[in-house]
Amino acid sequence: MEPPTLADVLDAQRLLAPHLPPTPTWNYPALDAAAGATVFVKHENTQPTGAFKVRGGITLLSRLDPAVRERGVVGYSTGNHAQSLAYAARLFGVPCTIVMPEQANRAKADAVRRLGAELVQHGATFDDAAPYARSLAADRGMRLVSAADEPDIIAGVATVYAELFAQQPHLDAVVVPVGSGSGAAAACLVAAALAPGCEIIAVQAADSPAARDSWRGGELVRRPNRTAVEGLATGSGFALPQRILRDRLADFVLVGDDEIAAAQWRLLHDAHLLAEGAGAAATAAVLADPDRFTGRRVGVVCTGGNASGAELRHCIARETTEPVAARLG
Ligand SMILES: *Cc1c(COP(=O)(O)O)cnc(C)c1O
Numbered sequence: 001m002e003p004p005t006l007a008d009v010l011d012a013q014r015l016l017a018p019h020l021p022p023t024p025t026w027n028y029p030a031l032d033a034a035a036g037a038t039v040f041v042k043h044e045n046t047q048p049t050g051a052f053k054v055r056g057g058i059t060l061l062s063r064l065d066p067a068v069r070e071r072g073v074v075g076y077s078t079g080n081h082a083q084s085l086a087y088a089a090r091l092f093g094v095p096c097t098i099v100m101p102e103q104a105n106r107a108k109a110d111a112v113r114r115l116g117a118e119l120v121q122h123g124a125t126f127d128d129a130a131p132y133a134r135s136l137a138a139d140r141g142m143r144l145v146s147a148a149d150e151p152d153i154i155a156g157v158a159t160v161y162a163e164l165f166a167q168q169p170h171l172d173a174v175v176v177p178v179g180s181g182s183g184a185a186a187a188c189l190v191a192a193a194l195a196p197g198c199e200i201i202a203v204q205a206a207d208s209p210a211a212r213d214s215w216r217g218g219e220l221v222r223r224p225n226r227t228a229v230e231g232l233a234t235g236s237g238f239a240l241p242q243r244i245l246r247d248r249l250a251d252f253v254l255v256g257d258d259e260i261a262a263a264q265w266r267l268l269h270d271a272h273l274l275a276e277g278a279g280a281a282a283t284a285a286v287l288a289d290p291d292r293f294t295g296r297r298v299g300v301v302c303t304g305g306n307a308s309g310a311e312l313r314h315c316i317a318r319e320t321t322e323p324v325a326a327r328l329g
Helices: 006-016 029-035 054-062 066-071 080-092 106-114 126-140 151-157 159-167 182-194 210-217 239-248 257-271 277-288 309-316 324-328
Strands: 038-043 073-076 096-100 118-121 143-145 173-177 199-205 251-255 297-302
Touching: 006 054, 006 151, 006 159, 006 182, 029 038, 029 257, 029 277, 038 159, 038 277, 054 080, 054 151, 054 159, 073 080, 073 126, 080 096, 080 106, 096 106, 096 126, 106 118, 126 143, 151 159, 151 182, 151 239, 159 182, 159 297, 173 182, 173 277, 182 199, 182 239, 199 210, 199 277, 210 239, 210 251, 251 257, 251 277, 257 277, 257 309, 277 297
Parallel strands: 038 297, 073 096, 073 143, 096 118, 173 199, 173 297, 199 251
Antiparallel strands: none
């Protein structure tokens, strides 16, 4: 399995153009003041599925052999990869089965069903859903679609960064939230070609550090997977993205679930933006490290907006617990 090239990314961009308009990138004075930096937010929460992953799903499905398409695809996911595949499958008339953990976000599960995919709920976490999906795909002769060990998914997702560097060509750093690492790997590939002076920094939840530890140690490792932040909740590193990250990633940081909730509140308040936890993780990393980011031009990708009701209530409850000075500032 080879990483996609810049040509693959530009092909994906042409392929996606009739399906998905570019997403906006804005900075906000209140957020800039809180961060001490100029923070350009890439609004992937405005995708039709509420997350960036749909770029990868459409790219992959559009390139499948007709015979494979006819038999259909199986995916496993905490929700956004699932919605991406279900959306793309509906677009191209491909049968689609999704395996999600039993306690999956209801809104994400309902969205998958409404997109017409078959939904199977199995296991406690993403890591339990994966082997079940694998055996289901084998039994039914369907194509298993990994969350990240898929060059076409990485090429599709990389269009986020081709777009971002066209919108903001002079970024000093881009911070990308990581679950499987497809997004961060895509950012690294595009930056190397289009913005070689820009650092790519990855961020995962401290309670699910498998991707970070895999990158640090230079080999795929398993780690406890306890974060409540869905898009970041993976328990092991993925081979293809890790290979790309190893060569090109500037740094990989961790943030706590609380810091993520605080950043969600900031985005809601300062950028009128509904982020799910994973969509706020890059902002959390910037707010957590003023020494690194002060005075710089930083891109943060708001990767998704599919927050559950409970997540939103938790986020909004922060308004009453934040210090008055912070609220007035
Ligand atoms: C999947 C997801 C991520 C993590 O992306 P990977 O490519 O799996 O590393 C981040 N944010 C959201 C909203 C996601 O759905």
